[in-house]
Amino acid sequence: MGCVASMAKKPAGSRRPPSNIGEISVFVPGLWIPKPLDFSESLGDQLSKDLVERLTALRTRIVVMVGQEAPSFARSRKKSATRHGGSTLADLQQALEDYLPVLLGLVKDGNPLQQMVQFVWVNQEDDLEETCMFSAWYEVLSIIHLMALLSLSKANLLLFPKMHQPKVSDESRRASVDVFLKAAGYLDFAVQHVIPQLSPEDRRNLPVELAAGVLRALCLQALGQIVDVQLGLAIDSTKATLAVKRRLACEMVKYWQQALDNISNLHMGNGWGKKHQLFIKWRYLEAKAAAYYYHGLILNETSTVQNHKMAAAAAALQAAGEYLEQSKKASEAFHATRPLSKNPPAWGTMKYLYEKIPKDIFSKVQVNRDLRSHESIIESAPTLPDFDLALKPDEYHLPVADPCWNKENLKRTQQSFDKPTEVDDQY
Secondary structure: OEEEOOOOOOOOOOOOOOOEEEEOOOOOOOOEEEOOOOOHHHHOOOOOHHHHHHHHHHHHHHHHHHHHHHHHHHOOHHHHHHHHOOHHHHHHHHHHHHHHHHHHHHOHHHOHHHHOOOEEEEEOOOOOOEEEEOOHHHHHHHHHHHHHHHHHHHHHHHOOOOOOOOOOOHHHHHHHHHHHHHHHHHHHHHHHHHHHHOOHHHHHHOOHHHOHHHHHHHHHHHHHHHHHHHHHHHHHOOOOOHHHHHHHHHHHHHHHHHHHHHHOOOOOOOOHHHHHHHHHHHHHHHHHHHHHHHHHHHHHHOOOOOOHHHHHHHHHHHHHHHHHHHHHHHHHHHHHOOOEEEOOOOOHHHHHHHHHHHHHHHHHOOOOOOOOOHHHHHHHOOOOOOOOOOOOOOOOOOOOOOOHHHHHHHHHHHHHHHOOOHHHHOO
């Protein structure tokens, strides 16, 4: 049961979607924002006054904080990092963690109250679009989704070079890995354990941003960006071999490919949804360029003039160059899609590859220098090695329902025993 896409007339002074979100390293989808809710209207006769007021207060705190943070959350994350130092994100994360155990009492042990409250969330991009459901599991899903987006936003802050620094520090890059794993854990849990709790009708009525395919794509995006960080660290290390770099690049291709498979056939509309699809396509093409580059270098190292590996090495390097050019076009399309955005100054993996791939193609590819089509270059490229994926999302579990529900259930049980039966009434 739920009402979707309530199309009331937009009130004066309502939110406007951001036209420009500035520099980004990690794509973070637009927020869904909770609308105010007074639990006493639906649960006032069912629960104690203290519990109803606590639920209302905890959720209102989130409504206020998200409403205040949403504009800066959408704009340049770099400016937000400088202004807030990430403290606002931490405060909002704490507010969500405080609310969730109390909320979970509504779904504990199949509580019939879980379908008595209508929860409403509004699309940050367009506040004409709202989703409302009489389902506490929908509220749980929305909270976990928001926790995942906060983690992705924190990772984005970590992957900006600090003031007057040419690149992101190794410490920040390693810290981002833990944050990405946490985000992936939230999203994986939502797909595996929360969405199945919704009725088939509620699942159909979910906004596309909360659909299982989009959440899986976000989860795989987080894992793909971890491998990108690991590849950057390997590039900077004198101890990392070409084989290690190739394996990382090939794993990165698989994560982005799976993300693309999950999201490419969904109708995401324009704006944030379309931008998300373009981001994944762009990063997939970059990963392919990196994988073919390192594969070509390894084939070139082991080839001789007469060896068939020489032709394969040349084909791999040419494919790397082609995918690199395609990724640049995909990047331009991504940044030109509203809300507008731009790349931060180049550093890390792609800065290295943008410089090395053209040079190595020029110096190492001695054959097939004729102008060939994109299709012919890709068709002649050798097959990339297939490696097992090493990364798994962090294992996330819902917290235990707040102890206040134990007292509440005890009180309700006692009231049911104290209530006179029909037989008692006759005497």
